[in-house]
Amino acid sequence: MTVANGSEPKDNGGVTPPGDVTPSETPDNRPSMSDLAAGYAGKAGLQRNSAGHVDMLKSAGGVQGIAESILPGLVFLVVFTFSRDLGPSLIAALAAAAIFTVVRLVQRRPLTQAVAGVVGVGISAWLANTTGKAEDFYVLGFFTNIAYIAALVVSIAIKWPVAGLLFGFVRNEGLDWRKDPERLRAYKLGTWIVVAVLALRLVVQVPLYFMGEAGLTALATTRLLMGAPLYILGLWVAWLVTKPAAQPSKPSSSAD
Template structure:
């Protein structure tokens, strides 16, 4: 079930952040189009050229996956995002509008996570619960519910921080600074938030159904491969 959530644990029990980001290729697919856009626009000031090259980079990544018969989900999602960004920026003629879709995406995620907390289905509990082999049993434990609410608030804070920093730059027409902060506060900040959310929602050993025996125990390792302490 862990693999269904898109997250997995490493042998040491920590969340595999690299795999969660889609590996190095997934990181490149996420970062490169925006990086190319902001660098080209900063150097040349040519909006159309910057938009076309940014879109071309996203297309190349997608075609490369297609030719290798690899999973296209992440590449297509990234391509769709770039297409929308290019369309909006080209329509308005404003380079800063390349980043507008990201504002709405962050706001939508924040709203969805907040709703999940209010209805007592915190989204990080649903995701991490399966990664930790807890299923939905955590919903019957007040302590685990609080932990997963806190974990979900951590991700909401990440999205909110992005908006708090980037919206003023957008309103001030600081395209270069906006592009740089978008890159820095993209996957790196998300990975940090995800890791912190994992830590603060970590169950104590006695509560963890997937916990390994304490050091020195004569009991062998976990019954199923890949099951480790979070």
């Protein structure tokens, strides 16, 4: 799902929010708030299945996307465990991330996720190589988590909870949920659930990081388990919690 620029029609991935219009239908050809929010949902990678529900696996990047997020760290851990040599371990992790970029080139698929992975692994490798500490390979993830938590909390504070921006368009609610205090509360709660998932990662992993090399195996293992699998679980719980209440069916009127 992407937002087109200029006057091109936008593709909402099958999601048509109520009252949504293309940028060309707004004054001065400027995108409306609905357009911007729909674009945000698309860029966040949220996908829905044929039944109209969030596709958890696709939203996490699919099998390939999950592998891209897991394997470089796993390769780093395995090589370092057997070699106890930081240099080859970092090179192996970078090579694993680069392979996924080549695979996407061959598949002619968007490179954004793979390139972001290479950049992330590159920064992590630079940090670990600079300090000479293997555990510093994982420190970038802590700051990324903190940034996400801050953004999510701000979205709740200003009454634009991220869960509403994402799920609202999957459910064809557009931005109408903001006019309903009950729906707004539900989406705030859904966003807090995602915050809790990210905070749990820090609570578990930061103490392992400060254990140094002694906690490296446990840190790397929890990074794998609390990465995509925990994200999918948190997203699923947030989806269930924010589910709209069933509307009572109106009794059919019979003719006199």
